[in-house]
Amino acid sequence: LTLRDDRKSFELLQERADVVRRIFRLSTDGVGTYSIVKTLNRDGILPFGRSNGWNESYIEKIVKNRAVLGEYQPHAMIDGKRRPVGDPVQGYYPPVVTEDEFYAAQAARRARATYKGGRKGVELKNLFTHIATCAYCGGPMRMVDKGSGPKGGRYLKCSAGIKGMGCTTKGWRYDDFERSFLYLAREVDLGAVMNAEADDSAARQREERLSALIEKSTSLQLQRERFAELSADPAVGIEFIRSKLAAVGSELVKTNLETESLRAEMDAAESKPALATEDLRQLIEQHGRLAGVEAYDHRVRLAARLRSVVTKMAISTEGDGPRLRQTLAMLEQEDSDPAFADSVRRHIEDVSAKMQRLNPAFLVTFAGGVSRQATVSADDPMEYVSEAVLQPDGSARVNGESYVLFNVRKPKPPGGQ
Ligand SMILES: [Zn+2]
Structure with missing residues (x-):
């Protein structure tokens, strides 16, 4: 210049x-x-x-x-x-x-x-942070890395289970779960309840503005520290330092206030997510084709979108396992013949396995109220043993067949007979 x-x-x-x-x-x-x-x-x-x-x-x-x-x-x-x-x-x-x-x-x-x-493989960021919960205890699911080896790799696990606090220790191989979930999410029709991509650019603008504000705040804090350090220098007038600190301080307050109000605005906007079905489908489809930094950026975006469209995700890593164990424990407490208890136990386990009641399953509720439940084959993460869609009006499709699980009462028309 x-x-x-x-x-x-x-x-x-x-x-x-x-x-x-x-x-x-x-x-x-x-x-x-x-x-x-x-x-x-x-x-x-x-x-x-x-x-x-x-x-x-x-x-x-x-x-x-x-x-x-x-x-x-x-x-x-x-x-x-x-x-x-x-x-x-x-x-x-x-x-x-x-x-x-x-x-x-x-x-x-x-x-x-x-x-x-960051460490290698960071592009395999967990898409379900802040979303996935344990169906048994309601606590958050975390991604754990078991390193290399046949049983190694990344798993989603109940955080209470990880800490040994009584919940299931069975994990779900992360990549398998992600594939299962994305496969199902791609099919979800959010169209009726989600509105327009129009809000999308506004959301992006808000995100950019927020990171700019955070950066500015960091920079102001650094300035403030620098002036505070300078005050130890006898060559610098204390009045000068004081006025500088006051100026930086008030600018910092202003910046933080603006950050707060922007965050509130973002929260309000997020409670009515603006995501068209097609948009989510595209994000999911592109996701498999990218590599490197682009794939990472894409995953960050996808994770953010999922946070705004998924209102609940409950994961059962071992199906009805915990409930069956409870039943069996009760059985053992009773004063029954150990051989009889044993045969009952074996029978229950056998039937449960046959009925795939121990298979991993998950339930997802999307903004707008559509829920999907899937039980996944133990051998193939892309194969569903059963799947169900529940609409907010109470109608459901279970394994392709329609049911009405409950009726949402419609208000009576006013003045009608
Ligand atoms: Zn749990």
């Missing part, structure tokens, strides 16, 4: 501003530094400096540089190092991006860095 001494350099500035905005847009969309460099070089965009092409460190510099917000930070040589001195001057340059755009890009880059630095 240089002074506009003549018309030519002004035009150059406009061009550069466009490039800077493009870099910010790409960053916000989650494009990495390396890909941005490739894109700019491919499009033949000239770098700002004297170098032959764009490079990663230059992109980094631009995205972190507050000068794009119009700020000017005076520097001076202190102890042989170039250090910032005094306060940034706001509005020194014409701003190229807005504060929201600036912080949204920081947030996106941070999310990416977390992903890249």
Whole structure:
């Protein structure tokens, strides 16, 4: 960014501003530094400096540089190092991006860095965090990784079971459960109760605004810490520090208040989810075809959507297992002949297995009130032993046959006979 001494350099500035905005847009969309460099070089965009092409460190510099917000930070040589001195001057340059755009890009880059630095296989994020509950105790289900080996891999397990607090210790292989669930969710018709994708872009805007606010709040907190550190320096006037702290403090309060109200707005919007059936179906279908960072981003989106359309998910990892065990325990407590108790036990177990009562099953209720229940074959996660759909009006289809489980009473028409 240089002074506009003549018309030519002004035009150059406009061009550069466009490039800077493009870099910010790409960053916000989650494009990495390396890909941005490739894109700019491919499009033949000239770098700002004297170098032959764009490079990663230059992109980094631009995205972190507050000068794009119009700020000017005076520097001076202190102890042989170039250090910032005094306060940034706001509005020194014409701003190229807005504060929201600036912080949204920081947030996106941070999310990416977390992903890249995270452990391998993080793209297999649990889609059902905050959704899946244990059908037996109502507690949350967690994903546990049992490492490699024939019985290894990831499992969904009741958190009480994991902690040894009495609930089932039987897990459901995560990948199997996910496949079963997505297969079923793809078929669900949410159309009647869900409205329009129209709200979708508004939701996205709110999400971006929220991450920008969080980023801004973090940055303000850092500033506040820096000023607090400075107060130990006798060369800096205490009045100066005090006024700075007050300014940063009130800005922080403002930012946090806005964050709160935005969150409340998001909660209110989420209680009436705006997701068309087709939209969910597409998300699920695309999901299998992506890899790497894209797959990860997609899973994050899918998980967020599921949180807004699934109101209840109860998982029985061993079907009626716990209830049968309870029955058997009662049987043993009675003063009956041990041989007789044993034969009854064996009979019950045998019948239960034959009737697939110990198979894993799950019940999902979607926003709008449609519930689906599926019992999955023990050998094939894509095969249902039984499945049922229950509509909010009480009609149901069980294994393809229609039933009416209950009648929703319709209000009598007023004044009718
Ligand atoms: Zn449990």
